[in-house]
Amino acid sequence: AEPVFPDxxxxxxxxxxxxxxxxxxxxxxxxxxxxxxxxxxxxxLLEITPALTALSGVVMELEDCAFPILDSILATDDxxxxxxxxxxxxxxxxxxRKAGMERKELLSKNGAIFHGQGEILxxxxxxxxxxxxxxxxxxxNALILSYFAKGIPVQNISALTRLxxxxxxxxxxxxxxTSVANVEGVVIWGNHSSTQYPDVSNAKVKGFSQSxxxxxxxxxxxxxxxxxxIQGRGASIIAARKLSSAMSAANAACDHVRDWLLGSNxxxxxxxxxxxxxxxxxKGIWYSFPVQCSRGGKFTIVQxxxxxxxxxxxxxxxxxxLTEEREAALSLYQ
Ligand code: NAD
Ligand code: LMR
Numbered sequence: 001a002e003p004v005f006p007d008x009x010x011x012x013x014x015x016x017x018x019x020x021x022x023x024x025x026x027x028x029x030x031x032x033x034x035x036x037x038x039x040x041x042x043x044x045l046l047e048i049t050p051a052l053t054a055l056s057g058v059v060m061e062l063e064d065c066a067f068p069i070l071d072s073i074l075a076t077d078d079x080x081x082x083x084x085x086x087x088x089x090x091x092x093x094x095x096x097r098k099a100g101m102e103r104k105e106l107l108s109k110n111g112a113i114f115h116g117q118g119e120i121l122x123x124x125x126x127x128x129x130x131x132x133x134x135x136x137x138x139x140x141n142a143l144i145l146s147y148f149a150k151g152i153p154v155q156n157i158s159a160l161t162r163l164x165x166x167x168x169x170x171x172x173x174x175x176x177x178t179s180v181a182n183v184e185g186v187v188i189w190g191n192h193s194s195t196q197y198p199d200v201s202n203a204k205v206k207g208f209s210q211s212x213x214x215x216x217x218x219x220x221x222x223x224x225x226x227x228x229x230i231q232g233r234g235a236s237i238i239a240a241r242k243l244s245s246a247m248s249a250a251n252a253a254c255d256h257v258r259d260w261l262l263g264s265n266x267x268x269x270x271x272x273x274x275x276x277x278x279x280x281x282x283k284g285i286w287y288s289f290p291v292q293c294s295r296g297g298k299f300t301i302v303q304x305x306x307x308x309x310x311x312x313x314x315x316x317x318x319x320x321x322l323t324e325e326r327e328a329a330l331s332l333y334q
Pocket of ligand 1: 015016017018019020021022046047048051092093094095096097113133134135136138160161163164192244245246249
């Protein structure tokens with residue numbers, strides 16, 4: 001890939017850098033999976049004060065990897081220092097849920113983090129900073145951040161649903177006995193939560209001329225197996241690992257930023273972005289839509305996809321949850 005900034009390192013902030021996802025994400029960035037091997041990277045790593053010692057160990061390991069594209073590392077517990085002039089901010093640092101919890105139960109604990117970090121990003125980051133929120137509840141944390149950082153264009157603030165997207169691609173390929181590379185056009189609609197709607201009705205799979213819904217086993221299979229599988233995948237991983245997903249989350253965050261900055265090459269990917277009322281979704285919430293990204297950090301929401309009654313009901317249910325989360329979030333501040 002051509003570098004985004006040929007003449008200087010790209011400055012990337014990662015919060016919660018000593019956490020699980022941080023530990024899995026850093027090597028992806030430093031081995032060129034995010035911006036290619038010709039883009040130098042400057043890492044700005046943020047942790048809370050009690051985790052600074054752990055972070056210093058991560059920094060030692062980064063140094064010991066001798067990554068050719070890693071230009072410099074800043075490690076700090078001061079968000080203003082961390083976010084100074086950053087081009088990309090990956091906001092991971094926050095509390096993960098435990099078994100038996102819904103992600104929105106993290107709102108009261110994590111929301112405040114994104115309030116504070118939004119104000120600081122607005123004040124000190126690059127004017128064109130691209131922000132991805134990974135910390136849960138990711139969509140509503142994006143809304144909170146934007147509420148407190150009105151100077152940052154809403155198009156520059158996104159939340160991660162690429163993990164759900166990749167999970168769906170993986171499941172379709174497995175079910176149809178084909179390669180993930182042959183699967184195109186799956187969509188995650190709505191919230192990164194158990195109401196999300198993974199949609200294969202517009203998907204195309206190389207080698208399959210019939211409808212993918214039929215090939216997968218019909219509407220019954222979607223309702224009884226595929227949709228609950230994807231909606232509950234995060235919880236299944238927590239039940240099995242006793243920790244939330246980290247390798248796959250870091251991989252998805254890397255895919256999200258790479259496609260956003262370098263372009264998705266015509267492919268449809270899912271990103272939770274500000275709704276301006278596309279597909280009759282309420283305005284002002286961060287809702288996962290099908291998007292296509294073009295080089296330089298621009299995306300467009302793919303319009304005109306077929307929406308069946310089956311899809312509509314599910315798209316509206318997850319929008320309703322996000323509207324309720326918005327009310328709960330804003331009531332904390334009013
Ligand atoms: P973790 O507990 O292993 O790491 C989080 C790190 O963030 C910790 O090291 C902690 O010290 C740090 N931290 C906490 N508050 C901070 C703050 N204010 N500033 C900077 N750092 C701070 O958790 P994890 O497994 O890495 O998960 C992180 C978050 O990502 C959780 O909220 C989790 O639910 C979420 N997550 C989201 C997705 C997604 O697809 N959107 C996927 C997986 C996990
Ligand atoms: C996931 O989808 O794996 C993450 O959001 C972690 C979780 O709490 O499910």
